[in-house]
Amino acid sequence: MSAIAELENVSKAFDAKMVLYNVNLQVYQGEILALLGPNGSGKSTLLKTLALLTMPSSGQLKFNGELVAANNVERLRQQTTLVFQKTTLFEGSVYDNVAYGLKIRKVPKNQHAELIAQALRIVRLEGFEKRQAKRLSGGEQQRVAIARALVLKTKLLLLDEPTTNLDPKNAQIIEEVIATVNHELETTIVLATHNMFQAQTLPSRIALISNGKITQMGTPAEVFGKLSKNLASFAAVDNTFKGNAMPTLEGTTMVDLGNGFRVEVTEPKIGEISVFVSPQDIILTKTPFQSSARNVFKGKIVEIADLGSLVKLKVDVGRVFTVQVTKRSFKEMTLNLDSEVYIAFKASSVNVL
Amino acid sequence: MVDLLGGLAKAGHLIITGDPTLYGIVFRSLLFSGVAVILAALWGTPIAMLISLRNFRGKSLVKGFFNSLIAIPTVVLGLVLFLVFSKGGPLGFLGLLYTPAAIIIGEAVLITPILISIMITAIEAVDPEMINLARTLGASESQASIAVLKEALNGVLFSNVASFNRAIAELGVALMVGGNIAGLTDVLTTAISRYTQTNDIALAIALGILLMVIVFAINTFVVLAHKLKVYYTVGRSPQ
Numbered sequence: 042m043s044a045i046a047e048l049e050n051v052s053k054a055f056d057a058k059m060v061l062y063n064v065n066l067q068v069y070q071g072e073i074l075a076l077l078g079p080n081g082s083g084k085s086t087l088l089k090t091l092a093l094l095t096m097p098s099s100g101q102l103k104f105n106g107e108l109v110a111a112n113n114v115e116r117l118r119q120q121t122t123l124v125f126q127k128t129t130l131f132e133g134s135v136y137d138n139v140a141y142g143l144k145i146r147k148v149p150k151n152q153h154a155e156l157i158a159q160a161l162r163i164v165r166l167e168g169f170e171k172r173q174a175k176r177l178s179g180g181e182q183q184r185v186a187i188a189r190a191l192v193l194k195t196k197l198l199l200l201d202e203p204t205t206n207l208d209p210k211n212a213q214i215i216e217e218v219i220a221t222v223n224h225e226l227e228t229t230i231v232l233a234t235h236n237m238f239q240a241q242t243l244p245s246r247i248a249l250i251s252n253g254k255i256t257q258m259g260t261p262a263e264v265f266g267k268l269s270k271n272l273a274s275f276a277a278v279d280n281t282f283k284g285n286a287m288p289t290l291e292g293t294t295m296v297d298l299g300n301g302f303r304v305e306v307t308e309p310k311i312g313e314i315s316v317f318v319s320p321q322d323i324i325l326t327k328t329p330f331q332s333s334a335r336n337v338f339k340g341k342i343v344e345i346a347d348l349g350s351l352v353k354l355k356v357d358v359g360r361v362f363t364v365q366v367t368k369r370s371f372k373e374m375t376l377n378l379d380s381e382v383y384i385a386f387k388a389s390s391v392n393v394l
Numbered sequence: 395m396v397d398l399l400g401g402l403a404k405a406g407h408l409i410i411t412g413d414p415t416l417y418g419i420v421f422r423s424l425l426f427s428g429v430a431v432i433l434a435a436l437w438g439t440p441i442a443m444l445i446s447l448r449n450f451r452g453k454s455l456v457k458g459f460f461n462s463l464i465a466i467p468t469v470v471l472g473l474v475l476f477l478v479f480s481k482g483g484p485l486g487f488l489g490l491l492y493t494p495a496a497i498i499i500g501e502a503v504l505i506t507p508i509l510i511s512i513m514i515t516a517i518e519a520v521d522p523e524m525i526n527l528a529r530t531l532g533a534s535e536s537q538a539s540i541a542v543l544k545e546a547l548n549g550v551l552f553s554n555v556a557s558f559n560r561a562i563a564e565l566g567v568a569l570m571v572g573g574n575i576a577g578l579t580d581v582l583t584t585a586i587s588r589y590t591q592t593n594d595i596a597l598a599i600a601l602g603i604l605l606m607v608i609v610f611a612i613n614t615f616v617v618l619a620h621k622l623k624v625y626y627t628v629g630r631s632p633q
Contacts (some may be wrong), residue, residue, distance in 0.1 A: 092530050119532045129523045132545055141541075142531035189531065 044103075045070050045197055045229050046091050046121070051100035053086055053253075060086045062253045063100070068197065068231055073223050075240045076233040077264075078250030084233035085126065087250065088199045091231060092123035105196065119146065121197040122190045126205060126233075128182045135161070135177070135185050136170040142193045160192035164218055180211025187218060191226075198222065200232040204239065209347035219243060240264075242351070279363035280318045286310040286393075293335070293388055302359045305335040305388040314393055320365040322390035325354070326383045327374055334385040338362075342380045356384055397595070404596030405603060415577075416597065420604050423581040426494060426568070427561035430501035431554055434509050439550075442513035443539055447525060457514060463507035468566030475500045476570045492573035497581070500567040505557035512556055516549020517542060548620065555616050559609055582608075 044067040053061040061083050068074055068091065076084045089095045090102065093114050102109045104117045122142070131138050139157045148156070154170075161167055164184040169177070174185050183203065190198060200219070204212035220243065222228045234240055240247050240261060247264045249257040257264055284298040286306070294306040296316055304316060324334065340358030352371040354364045362384055366374075376382070408416050445456055477483050479491040490496040520542050528538035543550060565583040572579035574588055582605045589598035 089526075094526050094529055115534055118529065121530075122532075123526075123530045125523055125527065127523065129521050129527045131524075131527075131541070132547075141528070145528075145532040145537060193532065 043070050044068060045105060047101075047103040048087075048090065048097075049101040049103070051090060051097040051102060053083075053090065053095065054098045060253050061090070061097075064253075064255055066248060066255060068229060069246075071223070071227050071229055072246060073219065073230045073232070073244040075244035075247045076231065076250055077235065077240045077247050078233075079235055082250045083253040084250055085201055086253075088123055088201050088231065088233055091197065092121050092199050093118040094123065119193075120195050121199065122193055122195045123199040123201065124183075124186050124190050124203060126202040128179070128186050130174040130182060130185060133174065134170065135166065135172050135174050135188075138174045138185055139189045139192050142189065146193070156192050157188075160188040163191055163221065164188045165214055178211075180207045180214075183207060183211065184215065184218075187215065191218075191222060191228075194226065194228075196229060198228050198230045200230065202233055202235070204234075204236065213347065216243060280320060280323075281315060282317075282360060283313065283315050286312060286314045296391075298360060300359070304391055306391045306393060307389045308393045310393055317392045318362065318386050318390055319392070320353070320363045322386050323362060323364045324385045325356070325364050325366055325374075326385070327376075327380070329383055330385065332385055333387070335388040336391070337383060337385040339381065339383050342376060342378055342382060345376070345378060356382060358384060401595035401599050405600035408596060408600045409603065413600070416600055416604070418577060419580055419582055419585045419601060420608075422494070422579075423562055423583075423605075424608070426497050426501060426581060427558050429498045430505060430561045431509075431558045433498065433502035434506045434557055435554060438506050438509040439513065439543070442510045442517060442553075443543065445510070446514045446517035447539060447542065457511070460507045460510045460514075464511060466504070466507070468504060468564045469570065470566075471504055472500065472566040472568075472570030475503065475567060479571055491571060492575060492579060494572070494579055496571040497568050497579060500571045501561040501564065504564060504567050505560050508560055509553045509557040512553035513546070513550055516546040516553065519549065520545045551619075552616065555612060559612065563605070563609060 046066075046068040048064050048066040051061055051064045051066075052059065064087065066087075076087060078084050086095065090097060093102075093104065093109060096102075096109070096111075096114070105120065107113060107117060109117055131141060136157055139160055140153050143153050143156060157170065158167070161169055164187050166181060166184055166188065169181070169185070174182065177185065187200075187203070203215050203219070207215070216239065219230060219232065223230050232239075232244070242261075244261060247257075247259060247261055248255050249264060282296075282298045282304070284296040284304070286294050286296045288309060288311060289295050289305070292309070294308060294310050296304045296306055296310075296314065298304060304318075306316060324332070329337070329339070338358035340356045340362075342354050343357045343361065344355035346353040347368075350368055352366050352368050354366065354371075354376070356362050356364055364384060445453065475496070476491070478485050479488070479496055480486055481491075490499070524542050524545055525538045528541035529535075533541060562581075563583065565587065568574070568579070568581050569584045569587070572581070572584065574580050574584040576585075576588075580588065582601050586598050586601045586605070589595070589601065
């Protein structure tokens, strides 16, 4: 696989503040790479570097095999484009907004309408050309911003937290757009997110970023399978609990999370520890069920979030657990807010951090 | 004793009949102020863009400097320019003193601070990500700056109108470097002062009325244009 962008020992400092430390990263042609990290970890700066909007303080940046320098940056920048986290639109119509990059690139004017209509179709805003961009809803505005980037058909598309602060419906549309664009237009995509669910379903690779460093790199299965403290510290704030561990006679460990709420863990531990249960490892049922799972709790659904093919639920069983179910089983079980449910997970599914 | 009613009646007559002296003065005022605004915009716009889009040490000091220059008394600036343009002055060799060019340059200098200050405020009100947005969509540095300027269009237009108003209504510069020569360098303000002194009250009143009409017309136009723009950009789209 050839790399479309390569960062070699890239560091970036703003004034005296280091934002990126010795980042080595290759973005491969055709992939979706997710940069997963907490706010302030350097994701946005890394994206701006890949967008050639900011130059590294030290280290090398290659784009399409060419070393990026002051004399070629404006030319190379036309092959990559970034959609900001905070939607920024020009005054004027949706058409004017999407047309901007085409005008800059001197694409013949008689092709604009067709290209713009295509881009708007992808983000499902057909017929929105004449609408005033700044008067659309937040989700629609973000989709205009994405269409404005898509219409340029750049080799590399960068998305900074594309679905943060959006309602589930708009978030789902944008996630589908990302997948479609990657499949059908074969656009290479790098997206920053702190949404663990998004990072699990969309990308082919994940780079974990923390304090300006890439701490882990791999497929979603690799990264989420081998849970690191680093990941738990931000992405998995859900289902992370502190408690007091005591060995049991059976050789397992009982962790008291306070007020008598106990979770059984296989790893032998004593004293103050933190535990994490991955949302996919939790089984959800409407009736008490027979299984070998050592941890079974009864509770109520307190929050429902639609994530496309998945539904994220928060279940209060004395502690609030985040549980992930497919939309199909969510419908089959006819779950609602306040539905009484049982959650179960194995002692071996509890990660000790 | 000034015959106020008689003066008013005569002034009305002069305005209605299109008195050539009267309208010559109006024309010169519009022309000098208009060209002064164009000149000031030519050098003021890049300066305003540099100040508002770049970060540098002493930025607030520079902004403060232009802000305080707005308040400069026109006679003081007139005096400085008189010394600069007069024989023996640094630009005396150009022979511009008491010519229309001197008035235009003088007024352009006078309105530069107000133009720059208003424009800086307008550009700084634009989303700071706008320049990066234009760049990531492929714009060169200068195209990106123009994109920002376009977003600040209302403020930019306002800076030009405010400058024009200042230029057409000022007296000191036009008087001191223009010399108030009838038919050549006299403008609305300087002519009003002269005709008042020479007791040509009717002409003075007529000029005063026209000056007020021009200033009010421009301001009304700006307000209307703003409303029209709001109507066209907002009112037209389905709610």
